Amino acid sequence: MVGGEEVRNKQVIFRDYVSGFPKESDMYITTDKTLHLKVPEASNGVLVKNLYLSSDPYMRLRMQKHGVDLDGFLASYTPGSVLSGYGVCKVVDSGHPDFKRGELVWGITGWEEYTLITSPEALFKIQHTDVPLSYYAGLLGMPGLTAYVGFYEICTPKKGEKVFVSAASGAVGQVVGQFAKLMGCYIVGSAGSKEKVDLLKNKFGFDDAFNYKEEHDLDAALKRYFPEGIDIYFENVGGKMLDAVLLNMKIHGRIAMCGMISQYNNIHEPEGVTNLIYLIYNRVRMQGFEVFDYYHLYSKFLETVLPYIRERKITYVEDITEGLESGPAALVGLFSGLNIGKRVVVVARE
Amino acid sequence: MVGGEEVRNKQVIFRDYVSGFPKESDMYITTDKTLHLKVPEASNGVLVKNLYLSSDPYMRLRMQKHGVDLDGFLASYTPGSVLSGYGVCKVVDSGHPDFKRGELVWGITGWEEYTLITSPEALFKIQHTDVPLSYYAGLLGMPGLTAYVGFYEICTPKKGEKVFVSAASGAVGQVVGQFAKLMGCYIVGSAGSKEKVDLLKNKFGFDDAFNYKEEHDLDAALKRYFPEGIDIYFENVGGKMLDAVLLNMKIHGRIAMCGMISQYNNIHEPEGVTNLIYLIYNRVRMQGFEVFDYYHLYSKFLETVLPYIRERKITYVEDITEGLESGPAALVGLFSGLNIGKRVVVVARE
Known part of the structure; x- marks a missing residue:
């Protein structure tokens, strides 16, 4: 028995390897897949609802077939599979003792409404919410x-x-x-x-x-x-x-x-x-x-930057696009410089 | 009154700026100049007899006019003037309290038989002569x-x-x-x-x-x-x-x-x-x-390398050419890889 409400999971699918400038048509939106809002039994993964997705230039590198072996972080996307990248997410269900329903995290997730993250150890917990949550896809991410x-x-x-x-x-x-x-x-x-x-x-x-x-x-x-x-x-x-x-x-x-x-x-x-x-x-x-290579500095980084944000000594300009459907254009636009500031795709606000 | 024996000073003169591969004819030998073997009065320079000259690839960079300001070490040679580079020398006369006649030194000198070095502070004194003296133009220089x-x-x-x-x-x-x-x-x-x-x-x-x-x-x-x-x-x-x-x-x-x-x-x-x-x-x-930038490490370097040489744990292959006249060919040959090992021009052995 699987359990959990079954929902349609809207996704951005990577169509095929790209050469030259990426186009919106290198990706497509689908709602074909459904998902139970519950972590499968015996999994220690975490099921998250994706809130803010970070649209980043390095993602272009993952859209091609590499000639050499690279670390996982730059591994090519798989044609026909969901795109992935950094995002801010809310835990919907957890099979991992360190994560609880309702907690906020940031890390690598899918470009879709819900993602089952199978290695949640790599996620960062969000503990300070007096700053904009979307900052964890940018300034604080x-x-x-x-x-x-x-x-x-x-x-x-x-x-x-x-x-x-x-x-x-x-x-x-x-x-x-x-x-x-x-x-x-x-x-x-x-x-x-x-x-x-x-x-x-x-x-x-x-x-x-x-x-x-x-x-x-x-x-x-x-x-x-x-x-x-x-x-x-x-x-x-x-x-x-x-x-x-x-x-x-x-x-x-x-x-x-x-x-x-x-x-x-x-x-x-x-x-x-x-x-x-x-x-x-x-x-x-x-x-x-x-x-x-420097994730171990994250808490030191937060200690430095959070006060700067609160004292308005650091500001951050975001270029927010609304809805998962805007994702392909948001990503492609980076390469013609259409973004003004940090491009973030809002999937949901809570 | 100048004092000191007057001698003809054989020199390698840099003819003019080079583009492309240097040729022997970019330099010429002259004995036009004479020199008194004595440091001029009121000079704190050192007059040296050049023994071994180091023929080095970087010298090619000094044979052209630079488009940008570079540190002195790469300053262009002056057309019509004597070539310069690293060498092993014997002090003939000294106006500097730290240097005495007969002492051996290495550092930047002229491609000529005798050179008046006006900033002897930049010279290194040679204190260990149980190893080949020419090594101070190479392995120990x-x-x-x-x-x-x-x-x-x-x-x-x-x-x-x-x-x-x-x-x-x-x-x-x-x-x-x-x-x-x-x-x-x-x-x-x-x-x-x-x-x-x-x-x-x-x-x-x-x-x-x-x-x-x-x-x-x-x-x-x-x-x-x-x-x-x-x-x-x-x-x-x-x-x-x-x-x-x-x-x-x-x-x-x-x-x-x-x-x-x-x-x-x-x-x-x-x-x-x-x-x-x-x-x-x-x-x-x-x-x-x-x-x-690392000259301050020279004595530490000597402490490391001298024992290796004495214990035959480090060897060094030199490509010795005889006579100042061989200088231009020795330098030019570096760029077609004619040298086998460190190319050194012998001006005099003592």
Whole structure:
């Protein structure tokens, strides 16, 4: 006997491997499946109702067949199966002693209304709800922790240093910029529209910002904002921007390699980066990182960031889209920069 | 009054900026200049007789006009002036209280018979002469310290790790390989001829080695020697080799960026490196370094390496050319891989 109310489970299905820019039609919505709102007997999984889904650039990497073995976090989606990603969820039923019905969690879940999470140990419990719940899909979730780890742990910033972040109004970039200001750094960001540049300067307190699409010569643009060079580069885009940054790093500079959104859609023919020799000239450390190597820092991160939020020293701009049906467009739009701030798909508010 | 015997000073003169591969005719020998073997009055410089000159790949970088400001160590040579580089020298006359006539030193000097060194503070005194004096232009000089710093400080090796070094029979590579063996690592090197590969395997004790010129697919070659991936890559060549290595780094691997000899002759149109995203996938640290940031480690380095030499646990292969006249050919030959081991130009033996 299964038990539990039976419901139709609306889902976003990944149709097939993608090459080039993803399209909405690479996914489709279905309500074909039904589900009992109960964890199967003998399972120690957790059945969750998905509330907020995080639409993230790295998901593009999972939409292709990889030529090499990668860690599970980047494993290709299975054609015909439900999409997955980070989300904020409510426990509906639990077969695991650490989780109880009604508790809020965030972690990897399905792009669907309800998900049976079979390894709930990887979920984070949400204990502070005096801040917007959707923040756990952004500022207080994976993207915020990514910014924290990348900036403080990888970039080892010092007061007064010159910091540059690309994709600066995005889910991670806006947080990096505000951390840099709080640290007493000079921070400049690049983004892809006037509206985003305004946001950086007026909402997030960046010292300056520019629209990379309006710069024919990225090297010249960087020299304008960093006449003495860049101490820290927080890399979200790759390609031409990285090449220009390499020409402008200061001696003993650090580059945190967080993402390369400009390259995700031409992963089989990426742009060549030609200025790596400047890593030697200027003795620069360039370091790739993945947030899940630093999950043990999550509580320290919360202790740092929650007070900043409560004291309004950190703000966060979300780009909320309503309904699971909006998911495919929300994801695809990231790659043409349609999002203003952190893109979150609301499946349900409670 | 100047004082001191007057001698003709044979010199290697840098003719003009180079593009592409350097040629012997980019330099010329002259004996036009004469010199008094005495430090000018009121100078605190040191007049040295040059004994062994180190012919190093990085010197190619100084043979061109740079588009950007670089630290002094890479400042362009001045057309019409004497070439300079690392060398082993004997003090002939001193205006500096720390240096005495007859003492042996190593450091930056001119490619000429005698040099007035105006900033002798940058020289290292040679105190151990039970080893070949020419070693202070190689194993016990800049290249050896480079290997030491790059391997131990930048790569942070652990016993049992898998290490790959390119240009492995060169001045730095052969030392890196022997350090890796002494550390209990598995070490594979690449070089450009069968003779060099034999040297790596039979003289320096590399676990394996291959001739990169015989490999059509460097990625496949690396997978053959490192089926489980590479923990540490000591980078001396850049370009295609780096791109192939990036596909084969293990999680949390480290890349010490020491040099990029494959790119020095096409510095204005370097090959694009396309696989940098693997730094993120595998959370790899790639770090450029320059040996002079670590000069403070020189005595620690000597304490480590001198016993190894005396106990014959480290060996060093030199490619000695005789006479200052051989200098231009010795330098140019590096870029077609003509040297077997560390290339040293003997100006005088005492």
